[in-house]
Amino acid sequence: MSLSKCKLIDLPKISDPRGNLTFIEENRHFPFDIKRVYYLYDVPGGAERGGHAHREMNQMIIAMSGSFDVVLDDGFERKRFHMNRSYYALYVAPMVWREIDNFSSGAVLLSLASNFYDESDYYREYDHFLRDVRGGK
Template sequence: MVLRNVFDCTILELDKHHSDRRGNLTVVENGKTLPFDVRRTYYLYDVPGGESRGAHAHRELEQLIVAVSGSFTVTLDDGHCKRSFFLNRPYQGLYVKPGMWRTLEDFSSGAVCMVLASDVYKVSDYIRTYDEFIQFRKDYE
C-alpha cells in the first residue's frame, strides 16, 4: 500500500455543461471525470447546526465529496498534517485518497453533501477510532 498525505488530496473541477439562463448541468462519468469508477453514491442532508459527520478513515476507499447544495468544511488528517477544504460549489469535488482521517463540519442550512465512492460499503474498510488510525499509519510508514 502506498501511504498518502493530505497534499495528495485535491479539489477536482467537474465539467459544467449547458451553463445558460435555464441553469447548469454537471456530469460525472466513470473512466472520464474521476480517477476511479463509482461503485456507491450516498448523500448527507439535514445535518443539524453544530453537528459534524465523518470522524473516520478508510483503508482502501477513494471518494469524491461534493457540496451539491449549501456549504461545509472537510478537514483531512494524515496523522502528521491537517488540511481543510471549504466546499460550496456543485461543480467542484474534493478527491480523498485512502488512509485519510476526515471530519465534515460547519454545514450551512440546507447543505447537501454527495459522496461518490470507489467501492460498496464494507465494514472492514473503516477505521473508526483515531488511535486505530494512527496505528494504521505507523504500520505503513
Template sequence: MTAVQGFVRQIDLPQIHDPRGDLTFVEGGKHIPFEIRRVYYLYNVPVDAERGGHAHRELEQVVFALSGSFRIKIDDGREKSEYWLRDPRKGLYINRLVWREMDSFSQGAVCMVLASHRYDEGDYYRNYDDFLAAIRVAAE
C-alpha cells in the same frame, strides 16, 4: 490512475452554461480517478452536527456540496488541513488512509459522496489511534 495513500486534491467538473440553467456531469474513471461503486448523500444535517470522524483502508471518495456549504477537516497522519465545499462543480478527492471530519453545515446543505467501493464496515478506521498506527505501518 491511482494516487498514493493520504492524497487529497480538488476535482473540477465540467459546466455547461444554458439560459435555462447550468448542467454539470461526472463520469467515473474520467473526471474522478476511479469507477463509481456507490453514491450516497447527507442532508437535513443540523448546523451544529459533526459527521465523518473516520478513515478508510481502501476506499477512495469524492465529496461535493450540491447545495449549501460545509467544512471538511483532513488529516493524513502528518499534516492537517481544511477545505470549505460550497460549489457543486468542485469536489474533494480523498484517497485511502485519510482521516476526515465534517462540520459547519449550512442550513439546507446537501453533501454527495461518490465512492470507489460498496459499503464495508471492515474498511473503516473509526478509532484515531488505530488510524495513526496504520499510517506508521504503511510508511515502513
C-alpha cells in the same frame, strides 16, 4: 503522503441562462469506478459527520447544495476544504481521516465511493488510524 493525493477537482460546468449543468464521468473526472452513491442532508446545526478513515476506499465529495467544511488528515498533516460549489469535487484518497463540519442550513453532501459498504474498511478510532499510518502498516 496520502494527503498529497487529495485535491479539489473542477468538474465540467455548462452555463445556460435556463440553469447550469455539471456532469461526472467515472474514470474520466476521477480515477475509480463508482460502486456506491450516498448523500447527507438535514444535518442539524453544529453537528459533525465523518470521523473515520478508509483503508481502501476512494471517495469524491461534492456540495450539491449549501456548504460545509471537510478536514482531511493523513496522520502527519491536516487540511481544511470549504465546499460550497456543485462543480467542485473533493477527491479523498484511502488512508485519510476525514471530519465534516460547519454545515449550512439546507446543505446536501453527495459522496461517490469506489467500494460497496464494508465495515472492515473503516477506521473508527483515530488512535488506531494514527498507529497504522505512522507505523507504516
